[in-house]
Amino acid sequence: MTTAEHVPGEELPRTQDDRFRRWEIPLAAWFPVLVLAAFLLVPVLGVFIGLFGWPFAPVPLVRLAHRRGAGAVAGAVALCAAVLAVLFVPAEGWSAGIAVGLVGAMLVGLPALFAARARRDEDPSRAFLGLCAAGLVLFNGLLLALPLLLGGPPVGVSLKAVLDAHIPAALESYRRANMDAVTLEQMRATLVQAGDLTVRYWPGLLGVYWVLASSVAYYAGAWAARPALSAENVRFERLQVPAGAAGLFVATGAGFALLQGTARSIAGDVLLALAALYFVAGLSIICHFARRWFRARILRLGLYVLVAYFPMSLGVALVGLFDWYVHFRQRGEKE
Numbered sequence: 001m002t003t004a005e006h007v008p009g010e011e012l013p014r015t016q017d018d019r020f021r022r023w024e025i026p027l028a029a030w031f032p033v034l035v036l037a038a039f040l041l042v043p044v045l046g047v048f049i050g051l052f053g054w055p056f057a058p059v060p061l062v063r064l065a066h067r068r069g070a071g072a073v074a075g076a077v078a079l080c081a082a083v084l085a086v087l088f089v090p091a092e093g094w095s096a097g098i099a100v101g102l103v104g105a106m107l108v109g110l111p112a113l114f115a116a117r118a119r120r121d122e123d124p125s126r127a128f129l130g131l132c133a134a135g136l137v138l139f140n141g142l143l144l145a146l147p148l149l150l151g152g153p154p155v156g157v158s159l160k161a162v163l164d165a166h167i168p169a170a171l172e173s174y175r176r177a178n179m180d181a182v183t184l185e186q187m188r189a190t191l192v193q194a195g196d197l198t199v200r201y202w203p204g205l206l207g208v209y210w211v212l213a214s215s216v217a218y219y220a221g222a223w224a225a226r227p228a229l230s231a232e233n234v235r236f237e238r239l240q241v242p243a244g245a246a247g248l249f250v251a252t253g254a255g256f257a258l259l260q261g262t263a264r265s266i267a268g269d270v271l272l273a274l275a276a277l278y279f280v281a282g283l284s285i286i287c288h289f290a291r292r293w294f295r296a297r298i299l300r301l302g303l304y305v306l307v308a309y310f311p312m313s314l315g316v317a318l319v320g321l322f323d324w325y326v327h328f329r330q331r332g333e334k335e
Helices: 016-041 045-056 059-068 070-092 094-119 124-150 155-176 181-200 202-225 229-233 243-258 261-293 297-307 312-321 328-334
Strands: none
Touching: 016 045, 016 059, 016 070, 016 094, 045 202, 059 070, 059 094, 059 202, 059 229, 070 094, 094 124, 094 202, 094 229, 124 155, 124 202, 124 261, 155 181, 155 202, 181 202, 202 229, 202 261, 243 261, 261 297, 261 312, 261 328, 297 312
């Protein structure tokens, strides 16, 4: 079968994909706006929308980064920040609106920025590790600096006040449900201990969420961008963590066990973030073999859900931690 030769200077017929290109930037910007606006504006339900929706909010921007590069991403992120600022200026004023726009732009723009780096032939695994590190530094630094800039209490103090207000209400609801006194006391002790750990290690818990959410945004966006060439190279089952990270994991573990005070808290924060990273790395190894062993997607999905539960998740993290030494993928190929 022969195809008609294109004459130079003659406009090619526009396909459906070509016509969609003009809407890629505004559509990529509006989806994260909807998720972030719901998180900030909708009471109670917005928290769940933010926690479970944010990992998917940057997916259109990551897809755009693989298909059209950093320039298109910059336009979409700028549009996203402008819309968020406009939404919040009438109620909160210019300073709060601009702050919300900038923070929203960082939240959804970072995964797309590092996806654009992977598009420029950077190693996809190294780009993902850069995304994790950049987010941890930026957002923890921002949360630590905001009380100093705005004159409010530190994050830990505010978080403790919120927990102290909600724990008694939760216990009262359990008491009204006719929970016996012994179980109620055990529940109270558990909630108090969990609250104390949250207040002390909130930067590390934020790091756990950032690593897990970034992995969803980074790799789901690449999946959505295929058959773009750079997206074909960004595959979750190929994620590699360098051997140096294992040394950092051991050092922070030793610091957490031996140090005291603020130094112990910092070591614990880094240890939590690294544990989340190694869980993602171990899950990528399981994904590598599951794609070969299980042809049905429903079986692979069931396996991923199973290994995400504790204590299976601990074993998954150990698989990721020792991969630098065992090289599970290469050994599996040989066998």
